[in-house]
Amino acid sequence: MNISYIHGICVKNDAISNSIRDEINWLNSEGNNVVRLYAHTCDYKDLPFNQVNSLRDVVFDNHFQSSELVVFHFGIYYPLFDLLYIVPKRAKRMVVFHNITHKEFITVENHPTIDMSFKQMANILFADHVVCVSQTNLNVLQAAGIQVPATVLSLAVHINVQAPEAKPSFTDGIVRLAFIGRFVSSKGPGELLEALKILLQRNPAIHLRLDMVGNLSFSDSALLQEMGKTIVSLHKSFGEHLEITIHGNASEQIKAKVLHDADLFVLPTYHEGFCVPILEALASCCKIVTYNNSNTPAISGGFAHLVPTGNVEALSSSILEVIQKITSTDWYGKNADSYVEYKNRTSLYVRNFNPENTKRRFLKFIEKFVHLSSYP
Numbered sequence: 001m002n003i004s005y006i007h008g009i010c011v012k013n014d015a016i017s018n019s020i021r022d023e024i025n026w027l028n029s030e031g032n033n034v035v036r037l038y039a040h041t042c043d044y045k046d047l048p049f050n051q052v053n054s055l056r057d058v059v060f061d062n063h064f065q066s067s068e069l070v071v072f073h074f075g076i077y078y079p080l081f082d083l084l085y086i087v088p089k090r091a092k093r094m095v096v097f098h099n100i101t102h103k104e105f106i107t108v109e110n111h112p113t114i115d116m117s118f119k120q121m122a123n124i125l126f127a128d129h130v131v132c133v134s135q136t137n138l139n140v141l142q143a144a145g146i147q148v149p150a151t152v153l154s155l156a157v158h159i160n161v162q163a164p165e166a167k168p169s170f171t172d173g174i175v176r177l178a179f180i181g182r183f184v185s186s187k188g189p190g191e192l193l194e195a196l197k198i199l200l201q202r203n204p205a206i207h208l209r210l211d212m213v214g215n216l217s218f219s220d221s222a223l224l225q226e227m228g229k230t231i232v233s234l235h236k237s238f239g240e241h242l243e244i245t246i247h248g249n250a251s252e253q254i255k256a257k258v259l260h261d262a263d264l265f266v267l268p269t270y271h272e273g274f275c276v277p278i279l280e281a282l283a284s285c286c287k288i289v290t291y292n293n294s295n296t297p298a299i300s301g302g303f304a305h306l307v308p309t310g311n312v313e314a315l316s317s318s319i320l321e322v323i324q325k326i327t328s329t330d331w332y333g334k335n336a337d338s339y340v341e342y343k344n345r346t347s348l349y350v351r352n353f354n355p356e357n358t359k360r361r362f363l364k365f366i367e368k369f370v371h372l373s374s375y376p
Contacts, residue, residue: 001032001033001034001068001069001370002033002034002036002063002066002067002068002069003027003033003034003035003036003067003068003069003070003071004035004036004037004038004058004063004064004067004069004070004071004091005020005023005024005035005036005037005038005070005071005072005073006037006038006039006058006070006071006072006073006080006081006083007020007037007038007039007072007073007078007080008039008040008078008079008080008081009039009040009041009042009078010037010039010041010042010043010044010047010049011041011042011043012043012044013215013217015098015155015274015276016073016075016098017043018155018158019073019096019098019133019155019156020037020073021044021047022156022355022358022359023071023096023362024037024047024048025046025047026359026362026363027363027366028048030363034048034063035048036048036049036050036063036064037049037050038050038052038057038058038061038064038080039051039052039080040052040053040080050063052080054079055079055080055082055083055086058080058083059083059086064088065088066088067088067091068090068091068092068370069091069092069094069366069369069370070083070087070088070091070092070093070094071094071095071096072084072093072094072095072096072127073095073096073098074095074096074097074098074120074121074123074124075097075098075099075100075273076100076101076113076114076117077113077116077117077119077120081120081123082120082123084123084124084126084127085123085126092128092129092369092370093126093127093128093129094127094128094129094130094131094369095123095124095127095129095130095131095148096130096131096132096133097124097130097131097132097133097137097138097140097141098133098137098273098274099133099134099136099137099140099273099274100114100117100118100121100140101114101186101271102114102271103115104270105184105185105186105270105271106184106186107184107220118144121141121144121146122144122146124141124146124148125146125148127148128148128149128369129148129149129150129151129369130146130148130149130150130151131150131151131152131153131365132150132151132152132153133152133153133154133155133273133274134152134154134273134274134295134298134299135152135295135298136272136273136294136295136298137152137273137274137295138150138152151365153358153361153362153365154274154352154353154358154361155274155276155353155358156353156354156355156358156359157276157279157280157350157353157354157355157358158355159279159280159283159350159353159354160252160256161256161259161260161280161283161284162260162283162284163260163283163284163285163343163346163347164260164261164285166339167261167262167263167285167339168261169263169326169327170332173207173327174207174208174209175206175207175208175209175263175264175323175326175327176208176209176210176211176261176262176263176264177196177208177209177210177211177262177263177264177265177266177319178210178211178212178213178258178259178262178264178265178266178281178286179192179210179211179212179213179214179265179266179267180212180213180214180255180258180259180265180267180277180280180281181213181214181267181269181277182214182215182218182219182220183212183214183216183219183220183223183224183227183246184218184219184220184223185220185223185270186269186270186271187214187267187268187269187270188267188268188269188270188291189212189214189223189227189268190223190226190227190230191268191310191312191315192210192266192268192315193227193230193231193234193244194312194316195266195268195312195315195316195319196208196210196234196242196316196319197234197237198312198313198316199316199319199320200237200238200241200242202320203320204238204241205241206241206323207240207241207242208241208242208243209242209243209244209245210242210243210244210245211244211245211247211258211261211262212244212245212246212247213247213250213254213255213258214246214247214248214250215248215249216248216249217249219248224246224248227246228246231244231246255280256284259280259281259283259284259286260284262281262284262286263286263287263323263326264286264287264288264289264319264322264323264326265277265278265281265284265286265287265288265289266288266289266290266315266319267288267289267290267291267296268290268291268307268312268315269290269291269293269294269296270291270293270294270309270310271293271294272293272294272295272296272299273294273295274295274299275295275296275299278290278296278299278300278304279299279350279353282300282301282303282346282349282350283346283347283350285339285342285343285346285347287303287305287322287325287326287342288300288303288304288305289304289305289307289315289318289319289322290304290305290306290307291306291307291308291309291310291315292306292307292308292309293309301349303345303346303349305318305321305322325337326339
């Protein structure tokens with residue numbers, strides 16, 4: 001079967017690109033598929049890739065014209081998404097929807113792109129089927145009046161971390177917190193710092209270490225400068241009771257080390273279409289504290305302490321509540337509230353998202369979608 005994939009880019013450290021790469025490799029592994037990606041740029045030399053500059057570069061390509069399936073991924077405006085209107089009649093048209101970040105969560109200069117994204121989202125009406133990576137994303141489409149036949153299929157999560165037998169805090173008494181995400185206001189890094197300030201002002205005997213991991217290329221430079229000043233002030237106020245490190249553009253090894261050592265993962269995010277870091281944190285046996293919105297309740301699988309979005313006081317209180325639990329005798333034991341039992345339960349949950357399970361579900365869906373006259 002000839003299959004065409006369409007997207008603007010396929011680059012490293014990008015969730016949509018990672019999903020595209022997974023799907024193409026899975027389809028190619030079947031042996032009877034010939035898959036080609038059409039995009040402006042691609043970082044992965046292992047992918048069958050046609051570099052294109054305009055819609056006509058795709059439309060007049062023989063492989064595209066002979067495709068039985070054309071797959072588009074969509075999470076932000078890109079001109080090639082308008083090809084959905086002119087897919088060859090013999091081909092099934094599928095869109096994988098990753099949601100769109102709302103304007104209130106990004107800087108003003110990016111608002112026009114978000115406006116174009118929501119307008120272009122209407123193209124999905126021309127798809128034969130839409131795959132949403134979470135129920136949250138499907139709800140967004142339905143609320144917008146897009147009633148295309150739909151299926152929810154999770155992303156594959158390549159988790160290169162493993163929970164330790166014990167956390168370093170078990171021996172040195174320093175509670176370690178981790179934050180992973182872009183340094184932008186919608187991820188709440190500033191609110192996390194404020195929450196820790198409130199916590200330590202009220203509980204000065206606690207020793208904390210916070211490691212913050214994020215891609216600087218996709219972060220807000222002004223916010224990073226502000227965070228730097230806040231961190232200096234916090235270090236002066238609390239001395240050895242608080243250590244904060246920002247790991248900009250950290251390697252996978254550094255990120256894995258941060259999660260391996262962390263007792264608690266805190267993400268005061270305002271919007272998530274999926275949220276891989278929560279799964280990585282659970283795989284590392286971290287307790288989770290996050291704002292209660294979008295996909296965070298679903299992706300955390302009942303393991304998170306969910307905080308009203310934007311309530312920094314409640315965020316601080318939840319962090320303190322978790323600290324009290326993970327420094328109690330129950331946490332070090334073997335009962336239902338122990339680290340050992342939590343590790344067993346989170347390990348089982350995260351297994352649902354491993355690539356092999358996701359691959360099996362995806363290929364089964366494609367087989368039915370392409371060969372049945374209607375699906376589901």
